[in-house]
Amino acid sequence: MLTSRPRRGLIGALALTLGVTGLAVATTAGVASAAPHFDSPPAVQVGWVDSATPKTAYQADGDTNLPLGTRVDDAGKTHTARVYATFDLSRYEGKKIYEGKVFVQEHSAADCTKRAVEIWRTKPVGATPTWNKQPEPLVKLDEEGSSTYCPRSLAFDVGAAVQDAVAHKQRRVTFEIRVPEQYEADPSYGRELYWYKNVELSVSYNSLPKVDSEHLYNGGFLCTQLKPYPRIGGFAGLLQARGTDADEWDSPRTDFAIWPTGQPEQRTEFSSDRGTFGRVASGTVPAGVLVDGKSYGWQARVGDGADTSAWSKKCFFTYDGTGPTAPAVSSSNYPADDTGQQAPAGEPAVFTFSGMGDKDVAGFQYSWSGLGAAGVCEYSGEYGQLVCKDPFSKPGTVRAATPGGSATVTLNPTGSGPQRLTVRSVDAAGNVSAETVYRTFVPSSTPQIRVESGTPQWGQEVLLKFLPATGVTDVQEYEIVLDNAQPETRQAEADGTAYFSFVANNPDGHTVRVRSHSGNGFVSPEATWQAYFLPWPGVRSDVYPDSGEPSGGVGVTGTFTFSPPPGGTDTAAYRYSFGGDGELTEVAADSAGRATVTWTPETAGWVTLTVYAVRADSTVHDYPNWYSFQVAAAS
Template sequence: MRTRSIGTALLSALLIAGIAVTPAAAATVTDVAPTSWAYIDSAAPKASFVDHPGNAPVGARTYANGSTHISKSYVTFDLSTLRGSDFTFAVLSTAETGVTDCAQPRATEVWLTEPVRKPTWNNQPAELVKMGGPYIDDRCPSPSLTWTVTEGVRNAVAAGRPNVSFAFRLPEAQQADVRFGREYSPKMKLTLSHNKLPGKATDFTINREPCAAKPTMVSRSVNLGATVKDGDHSNIGAEYALWPVDRPDQRVTFPETGRSVGDKVWADVGRLLTGDVTYAWQVRGKDDSGGLGPWSAVCKFTTDFTSPTKAPTVTSSDYFDSEEGTGGTGVPGIFIFDAGGDTDVVGFFYTDILGRPMNAAADRPGGKAVVRYTPDYSGANTLSVRGVDAAGNGSPFTDYRFWVFRNQPEVSCTPDTAYVYAPRQCTFKPRGDTLVAGYAYRLNQETESTVSAGPDGSATVTVYPDNPDHQFWIHVRAKLSTGYLTSSSEAGLDIDPGRPIIERRTERPIFGQPVDFTLRAVLPGSETFTYSWADGEWTTVPVGPDGTAALRLNAPASGWNMLYVRSVTAQGQQSGLQYMNVDVASNKPRIFSAEYPEYVSSGGVGIPGTFTFTSLFPGVTAYTYSFDSAPPVTVPADVDGKASITFTPTKPDWTHLTVTSPLPGGGTSETATYAISVRYLAPQATCDDQGYVKPGQVVRCTLNPVQANVATFGWALENGPENTVPPGPDGTAAIEFTVPADQPSNAYLVLRLWSVNTAGLRTEVAERNFYVPSAT
């Protein structure tokens, strides 16, 4: 037996068979092998051939002696895999191993039969329902034929049978005709799609507490939980049932209301409850295909919505409100909470000054609780206490205020400031008259160490701050003569990490030239510098006799480059990390044009402009430039490293200039890009067309100049002759034209415009479109 998800062999078989399938969301697919097979033979009417070693014969075949044998074959499958499942569909498949005549159509029928044991020709099991198939397969013999047997399996399951049996036979009209005889492999396969139902729910909880034999007492917030497992590993859900124990007719069912996590399901039922009622509930699993598991056992709880009304009293002979303070940090005290005889109260809930929640049980309903509490903070403290009933309802709070004596030790360290790794002497002293036996101390999060107190109650220790990248604090607790440990006192250690000094000697770094630095050690005993430049590998150089080292570094790119440096002593002690961010200027040429400033609409087609190239990099002798995609051109630079060119735009709008320069030491500079926006100089037209024109219509337009010093305006209709008109005193010109009578409708008539200035420079052509609508 083999189990898998749908989408493999079964789905392939169904698609081959031409069956449309929409499987359940969490269907399990199981392949079942036969438990037995048999065939019967008309020539041996009383014989039964069970689990024969050959193939399964169907129809008629002629033996060598001339006798004709007619056979049917039977196969039986175990259906135990469907227990606890919703059955969906089934396919029976096998290989065709022998065919008498491939020219004859394949018509083998599969029938559901009565249970098969030892069938004979004279004692054949009843054939109950014909199954669908076989489905079309042009191969002969076919390595895989399929029949849908869903109805047969469903009938067997409904009848409560543990097995299902099928007969392979030919139709009556073909059964004795040897031309139709066939044989099949007895190694058949029944493929079952079924949805395994969720199992019975377990692990019931009420507000995350296990369900008990005695009903759990609850207040208004009630969250029911359970564990439900699903055999298909589908997304599990649940259905809950809830009812008052004494009114089962009020049973209600509802889905889980919380998000399921793994096998856990939850339901918040507080909104369904009333006070002073005992409820019963149970749950059953529900998978994502709608399959329902069995109902669980019953769990019960009782609601109580009434809170105790009387706040408890709180007393302590160890801690009370006193100007001098009592006890001390780390010193436990006894506090007594008293419910004052309110028998609803079975315990107490309390918080301290930090808001930490704590609970204590009463010695009896309405009784007391003796609580041992140890303060962590000196000075004003508060315990907020309320009585709690069995359902968790709380009484009003009582705030018990008390003053804790400040008994944390005093801490001082010398010297006040020192380099990292230098020893520091720290002295611990008791505060006031506190009797101290010793101290527990640590640096930052290190393991705590202990030291005994001297006759005067003080102690001195040596600590070694050993990390230049950390802030160091010493934490000290006093061990009192009673054995208790106080809360800690802290003192910060002022650490000089000894970061080296970085001096940049190259005043104006340029990409392609080295950058010079001087490193100066600060941490005493430094013997080497370790540095990383521009995210490169770490490199070590020695510290010179004067405590410095010279670096000459090349930047891998222009822009910001970071230098990180530490110094290291002979003992491997590292200084703090120093850094310097260096802005390395690009070596790309600088470009300037008065006539065509970058990113500014200026000039125009035919108007020349001068472009000047300079460089920050010394010794540049030439520049190579290109406008847009034109071939590059190289021009020499003068002795100052400057070169100028003249460029006359031939088109309006954006043009991009790129420039590089060969570097004196070899190689090429970075590329400079300069974008210019060439103005449109063609005239603008204001016309009386109202947005559209008609054939034969006279259109009048005023031409407004954009080009300076206009001598003439030019205009033409598309495919028409060119016309010119001089500007008037105000610089404009008026023109008129008639829309051609043969102008196509639902199209545009194009007016082309340009101008020529007094120097003979003609602008680009602008187009003005006139829409000609349909005549209808």
């Protein structure tokens, strides 16, 4: 008899030596695994009963081998033992069970030439029973009678019991392991089961994949069964379906089927192995299947490598792969440039687009700056699906009054000089026609911008005046954007002018964009004004400006005012020198960061004033100002 107890660290090697098979396979989170999956459900109880103590239940304690069959103790008393094990199956509710196996490891046998072990399913129990209150046996599941290798691992097929329990939503299944009735009283069939292995249940299962029928898309639009079926153009061949699977790491295979309505025998199926469960998978209808003007039905299903869902509900659409006729474009007040005339200043343009009687024309798309790619589709859906909007939800579109009819729009030009308005027809499926280009000449109508506060200086207020362009009348207000801030408005005075002021507080300079709004609805193109600041301290002098012209004179005292460099809010002083050869003189700045000094020249000619801005911590700003001026000679 084998009675020694191997150390825990040797159990893995022992299991291999003893030929243990069918053990559950562990998977690492984050790594895709193929269905079906293996799992070991938790035990509710494992223990045994003993005929010699019929009112006592023996719970496996993780240290004592489990007796099985009959043995006679040293006192001559007979003990017959049976092992019970109960497992929690609640995690498999709604899942498909492929197989179940119970594993035990023999630790010792009374006679290795004799082995007879059965496993039964009984009514489930919540705790280890006693001999007198054993649960009712339901069905024998498997048995092991081979005497090869001893002791060894025993594996029992209990798949039918696990399948039945899960199918009937029974959260527990109990197994009885015993020696067959005809041998149970024979001590030579007795044995012990190894405490370390205990009784283990391995379950092979799969969560059934499903198609989410609320998230089926084709050509960027949600599945529909309502007539008239939607007309879909460029992306009509893109079918998308969202599959779900409770097994997190399964990878889907999505099958699509499409057929002409009323002709199910012409069904075409194709598949996609890309994607993940929870997101949509995309399939492209094979070339040559879709015929312009025909309606189609389609559906999808998903599989996970082990099971496949039922086909989804049916979806329908009509394929429209032909673009409409190019439009005719005319204007009542903006003459085409081949007439030799120009558009009026300050007046909105009125254009009429015609579908030329082509009933496929549902409306028009237009732009002064070119139309670019057609369509309003993007992969922006919650589950990664393509989302296409109504083509007339896009800016710069207008519906025709009737199919193939016309539409009139009022537009403001975005520039002056030769201008091009590009127009194309759009059908209900989003297909577009060739482009029609209307050329016209627009006079300049951008407002004028004047600086009223002198040369802009950093940290000082800047005052701008806006004036209407020549020919632009009845200006009501100006729309102003300072740098990239939100637009502001200023009401115009009776003469069409307005003022705008701001403090120059950006070291990198400022940009002002402005356009006028007239009472007739005309909005001018933008005018732009910019100011940049040199990165050194400012110097100003009324007597000795840096104009390059002689000024002042020998003995004529000049005043020089220093201002902080852009961003120099911490300027505390200035160091300066006239002529550049002498020592630097320091003068403190006032609370506004400015300082004023006087200087009287002793000779005529060019002079360079060097000025450094000094911070409060005595460090000097990076760039000095070399201010050059010319002292006038005596007359």
